[in-house]
Amino acid sequence: MSALTRWSLVGATWLIILIVLILPPLLVLSEALRDGLLTALQTLADPDALSAIQLTVEMTILSVAINTVFGVLAAWTISKYRFPFRGVLVALIEIPISVSPVVAGLVWLLLFGSQGWWGAALDRYNIHIAFASPGILLATLFVTFPYVARTVLPLMEQQGRDAEDAAMLLGASFWQILWRVTLPDARWALLSGVLLTTARAMGEFGAVSVVSGHIPGMTETMPLHIETLYNGYQSVAAFTMAALLALMAMLTVGFRAMFENRARRMAKAGGMEA
Amino acid sequence: MRLMAEAIFSSLRRKSDPLPGFRLALFSTLLWIGLIVVLPITALVVRPWQEGLGAMTAALHDGRMFAALEVSFLTAFLAALINVPIGLLLTWTLVRVKLPGRRIVDALIDLPFAIPTAVTGITLATLYGPQGWLGKPLAHLGITVAYSTAGIVVALIFVGLPFIVRSVEPVLRDLPPELEEAAGLLGATSWQTVRRVVLPTMLPATVTGFGLAFARGIGEYGSVIFIAGNQPFRTEIAPLLVVVRLQEFDYAGATSIAFVLLAASSLCLAGVALLRRRVARGLITGID
Numbered sequence: 183m184s185a186l187t188r189w190s191l192v193g194a195t196w197l198i199i200l201i202v203l204i205l206p207p208l209l210v211l212s213e214a215l216r217d218g219l220l221t222a223l224q225t226l227a228d229p230d231a232l233s234a235i236q237l238t239v240e241m242t243i244l245s246v247a248i249n250t251v252f253g254v255l256a257a258w259t260i261s262k263y264r265f266p267f268r269g270v271l272v273a274l275i276e277i278p279i280s281v282s283p284v285v286a287g288l289v290w291l292l293l294f295g296s297q298g299w300w301g302a303a304l305d306r307y308n309i310h311i312a313f314a315s316p317g318i319l320l321a322t323l324f325v326t327f328p329y330v331a332r333t334v335l336p337l338m339e340q341q342g343r344d345a346e347d348a349a350m351l352l353g354a355s356f357w358q359i360l361w362r363v364t365l366p367d368a369r370w371a372l373l374s375g376v377l378l379t380t381a382r383a384m385g386e387f388g389a390v391s392v393v394s395g396h397i398p399g400m401t402e403t404m405p406l407h408i409e410t411l412y413n414g415y416q417s418v419a420a421f422t423m424a425a426l427l428a429l430m431a432m433l434t435v436g437f438r439a440m441f442e443n444r445a446r447r448m449a450k451a452g453g454m455e456a
Numbered sequence: 457m458r459l460m461a462e463a464i465f466s467s468l469r470r471k472s473d474p475l476p477g478f479r480l481a482l483f484s485t486l487l488w489i490g491l492i493v494v495l496p497i498t499a500l501v502v503r504p505w506q507e508g509l510g511a512m513t514a515a516l517h518d519g520r521m522f523a524a525l526e527v528s529f530l531t532a533f534l535a536a537l538i539n540v541p542i543g544l545l546l547t548w549t550l551v552r553v554k555l556p557g558r559r560i561v562d563a564l565i566d567l568p569f570a571i572p573t574a575v576t577g578i579t580l581a582t583l584y585g586p587q588g589w590l591g592k593p594l595a596h597l598g599i600t601v602a603y604s605t606a607g608i609v610v611a612l613i614f615v616g617l618p619f620i621v622r623s624v625e626p627v628l629r630d631l632p633p634e635l636e637e638a639a640g641l642l643g644a645t646s647w648q649t650v651r652r653v654v655l656p657t658m659l660p661a662t663v664t665g666f667g668l669a670f671a672r673g674i675g676e677y678g679s680v681i682f683i684a685g686n687q688p689f690r691t692e693i694a695p696l697l698v699v700v701r702l703q704e705f706d707y708a709g710a711t712s713i714a715f716v717l718l719a720a721s722s723l724c725l726a727g728v729a730l731l732r733r734r735v736a737r738g739l740i741t742g743i744d
Contacts (some may be wrong), residue, residue, distance in 0.1 A: 187646060188553065195549040195561075198542055202614060203564040205589060206571075206579045213582060252488035259481040267460050274489050277497060280721045282675025283573075284695040285714040288702065289496030292503050297707050299499065323492050346475060356477030385572025387678035392699060405574035405678070412578045412682065424575040435570040439563070 210428060213421035225419035226426065230399045234407035234423070237315065241403060242383040245322040250376055253330030258360060261338035262346060272335070278327045287321050287392025294320075313395030318403065321389040326379045333375035337368050370441055377438040381431045500718065503711050511708035520688050521697060521713055528694040529720070531605060532673030535612030536620075536666050542613070543620025543665060544658070550621070551628045565621050568614050573678025580611050581682035603685030608693060611680045616669030623665030624658050631657055660735045664728050671724040675717055 214222050225231060256275065260268050278286065294301045294311035301312060311317045341364065349359045365372065387405040394401040398410060404427045411420035504512055515521065549555050550562065568576070584591040584601040591602055601607050631654070639649040677695040685691040692700075694713055701710035 184646075191545065192549055192553055192555060195546055195555065198546065199561060199564060201590070202542075202617065203567050205583060206576070206614070207567070209583050209589065210575065210579050252484060255481050256485040256488060259478075259485045262475060263478050263482070265482070270460060271485065271489060274493055277493050277722075280671060280675075280718075280725045282677065282695050282698075282714070282717045282721065284677050284698045285500070285675065285718055288698060288710055288714050289500050291702065292499040292707070292711065293496060295707070297705065320492075324496065327492055343475070350475055356480065359476070381570060385574075387572060387574040387577075388695065391677075392702060405572055408574045408578060409682075417582075420578055424578060428571050428575045431572055432567075432570045435566065436563075439566075 207428070210421055210425050213417060214425045217418055222418060222422040222425075225416075225422045228419070230402065231407060231419070231423060233399045234402045234404050235426075237318070237402065238384050238404040238427075241315070241318055241322050242380060244319055245326055245383045246376060246379050248323060249326055249379055250330050250372075253327075253375065254334060254360075254365070254372065256331045257334040257338050258364065261335055261341075262343055262364075275328050275331050278324050281324075283325065283386065283388025284392055286324050286389035289324070290317055290320050290393050312393055313397075314401060317393035318390050318401060321393045322383050322386055325386050325389050326382045329379045329382065330372070330375035333371050333378065334368055337371040338364065341367060370444065373441050374438050377434050377441070381434040381438075384434075385427065385431050497718075500711065500714060504708065504715060507708040507711075512712065515709055515712035518709065518712075520692070521694075521709070523689040524692050524694040524697040524713070525716060527605070527608070527690075527692060528674050528717075531608040531612055531693070532670050532676075535609045535616055535673050536669040538609070539613055539616050539620045539669055540662060540666060543617060544624060544655075544662065546617075547621050547624045547628055548654075551625060552633065565618055567618075568616075569618050573615075573676070576611070576614060576679035577682035580607075580614065580679065584610060584683060602683050603691065605691055607683035607685065608680050608691065611683050612669075612673040612676060615676055615679050616673055619669040619672065620662065620665035623668065624661045627658050627661040628654075660731060664731060667724050667728040667731075671721040671728075674721055674724075 226235075256271070260271055291301075291312055292298050294304065294317060296302060296305070296312070298312070304311065311320070345363050345367075346359050349363045354363070384403075385405060386403075387409075390403055391406055391409070394403070394406060396402060396406055396410065398407070402410065404423060408420050408423050408427065411417075411423065504515075546561075546565065550558065550565075555561060581602055582588050584594070584607060586592065586595060586602065588602070594601055599606075601610055635653055636649050639653045640646070644652065675695055677693075677699075680693055681696055684693060684696070686696055694717055698710045698713050698717075701707075701713065
């Protein structure tokens with residue numbers, strides 16, 4: 183291939199990267215800092231902004247914790263035991279990946295909305311799920327449901343069962359086997375799944391938007407508050423919040439890439455020893 | 457469903473497995489999958505029938521719904537199609553040319569995965585808006601992107617790009633550069649090498665990436681609604697119409713659109729999974 187074609191292809195690549203991937207993050211920073219760093223930081227001190235940050239942190243911690251515990255148990259069940267319809271369980275776990283975020287929110291309204299199956303009945307007992315934080319949690323749980331199970335499952339399948347069988351013969355209990363035998367070996371995959379869940383949980387917009395009811399200071403997470411600010415022409419505040427949220431998500435994903443490289447290197451080193 | 461439960465529980469009774477914890481582990485797994493996935497999806501599938509035939513035929517006569525579905529499918533298809541050459545070019549320079557700053561580019565490719573959709577939405581709307589860094593020069597050329605169909609396509613290109621690159625990348629890495637060199641030595645021009653050697657090998661992976669990007673594009677909401685303009689019949693995407701119907705308390709209308717979206721993306725991903733399995737089994741090699 184001639185040098186000319188080669189370099190024109192490289193030039194085209196960089197042009198695309200500049201337009202598609204570099205300009206957007208630069209724009210977020212430039213819009214947020216338009217009136218200076220101080221003004222930008224002040225917008226974050228607004229009570230509604232603080233409440234949005236707090237709600238996002240709470241919802242993220244809760245959904246990550248729940249989906250991690252059950253995701254590990256599901257991956258363990260599917261990979262270590264032999265029973266019929268294991269493939270169906272795997273397929274069910276993967277459903278949320280293909281579902282539109284808006285649909286992921288709608289399904290909870292069909293259950294708990296005012297016209298939902300149980301919404302009106304629960305209202306009578308003063309239990310509010312739709313347009314309140316339990317609804318936001320359910321939507322986030324649904325959207326981030328597959329990630330831990332999906333990252334841990336292939337590794338557990340690959341582990342096989344020899345170590346677990348040995349531990350069992352030595353008299354270890356279920357929790358001892360899971361905690362001391364299986365998980366230490368799967369820790370990097372688990373961490374990767376947890377970080378992916380975290381990044382997706384804090385950024386979820388569509389699903390949460392449908393179930394939250396958008397009450398500023400009450401049921402607005404960070405992504406929803408960004409929308410409210412942007413539509414209210416509070417551009418600096420919107421982009422400051424956007425910069426903060428994007429930074430949180432990118433750091434999480436960045437950590438994940440770091441740990442994944444490490445896990446891959448370790449796997450390679452282990453392979454050579456064997 | 458009942459058959460499945462019976463089969464699982466009969467294997468429970470047999471107690472064939474000596475590894476402890478089977479009941480507890482299986483029970484919590486079924487509980488988790490049942491509550492968070494099966495229950496809500498069941499509601500989505502059952503609900504339209506509950507509303508009765510009247511509501512369903514009303515939904516089928518809803519012109520706005522078909523217009524919205526058409527916008528969503530068309531823009532998702534276009535964006536995925538445009539992403540194919542862009543993605544192939546990026547992958548090829550990333551893998552084959554020792555591009556200056558390759559590690560940075562590699563990290564940047566995943567940016568659309570990492571950035572929350574609402575952030576993408578307001579950013580692209582501002583970037584391509586009438587006063588934006590790209591919108592203003594484009595407006596001088598007479599091209600409007602924001603608040604038009606083109607805006608939706610631009611947003612979906614951004615969201616879908618990593619799917620193509622990350623699908624094709626491993627295949628291209630495994631393709632020995634010697635193959636391309638051999639083609640050159642045998643007298644093939646570089647265009648012939650690309651068309652006859654490189655592209656056919658990458659075809660299944662490209663189709664996979666296209667399918668994933670398309671499926672994602674159909675349901676995409678956050679990154680699109682800010683730039684779309686959201687005019688009924690013209691720039692209103694199907695997921696947005698779901699939200700509009702819900703705000704009108706028209707659950708039947710919302711559910712019927714949601715049902716189509718769910719069916720379409722599931723079919724798409726099932727197709728991708730089938731293709732992958734056939735490639736893995738060696739039924740499709742790409743090189744003939």
